[in-house]
Amino acid sequence: LxxxxxxxxxxxxxxxxxxxxxxxxxxxxxxxxxxxxxxxSESAELYKVVTHGTVDAMAALAKRIVEDGFHRLQVKVGGNVHDDIERVTAVAASVPKGTVIFCDANAGWTPYQARQFADATRAIDYTFEQPCTTIDECMSVRRSLDKPMVLDESVTSLDDMLDIHRKG
Ligand SMILES: [Mg+2]
Structure with missing residues (x-):
């Protein structure tokens, strides 16, 4: 209605x-x-956000979050690519192996910037979240990415979700 x-x-x-x-x-x-x-299920895995900040502040926050019992982190990126590469590298080094990391750019990058980030962080295990604004831009990054990708901001309808599923 x-x-x-x-x-x-x-x-x-x-x-x-x-x-x-x-x-x-x-x-x-x-x-x-x-x-x-x-x-x-009776429970659901939650993640806690590592907000954008200095390299040291983000690494310290991630360490504290894991010490508080969380095993899943969402690290905010999407700013200056080179600074974000340093931030995520430091965060990943500050938490135990097996900690689940999402790198969420909140649609902040062009496909080129997203590929720069992905190439420089290839050795880190993470899921890439909404690197660019549109589904097509994200797909152009996805094709050269060896990591899982999740989208949220660009999914505003069931048709969008089906489109993303069809595109793999
Ligand atoms: Mg998000």
């Missing part, structure tokens, strides 16, 4: 959609998770 009277703006509609789903579950007297198809 919302789409018939107000095109676009999925972020705004999402909040209303979630509220309506919650109300429907309450009206039915069941937990929302049951309404949405049921629980798949």
């Amino acid at each position: 919302m789409d018939t009277v107000f095109k676009g703006h999925p972020y705004i509609k999402s909040a209303l959609d979630m509220a309506c789903s919650d109300l429907a579950a309450r009206a039915a007297g069941i937990p929302l998770v049951t309404l949405l198809g049921g629980r798949e």
Whole structure:
């Protein structure tokens, strides 16, 4: 109904959609998770963000986060490529092997910058998150990347998600 009277703006509609789903579950007297198809597991792995900062500050923060019990880090990148290479290298060196690292550029780079980063960090095990703005730009990076990639900012519809799946 919302789409018939107000095109676009999925972020705004999402909040209303979630509220309506919650109300429907309450009206039915069941937990929302049951309404949405049921629980798949009793726990979920969470990551904690290593915010953008100096090389030393980011390495120290990552170390502290792991000491607090987190095993998954999302490292913010997407600034000056050469500085971010130093930052991620220092973060990876400051945490135990096996720590899961996501490098999230929040769509901050051109494909060329993203490839520069990927080439210089080839020896580090991480998942590349949203390096560029568009799906096509990210795909151009993905083709020469030997790491997993996840996208969020460029996924604004089911069609986008299916497009990304089709493109591998
Ligand atoms: Mg992200």
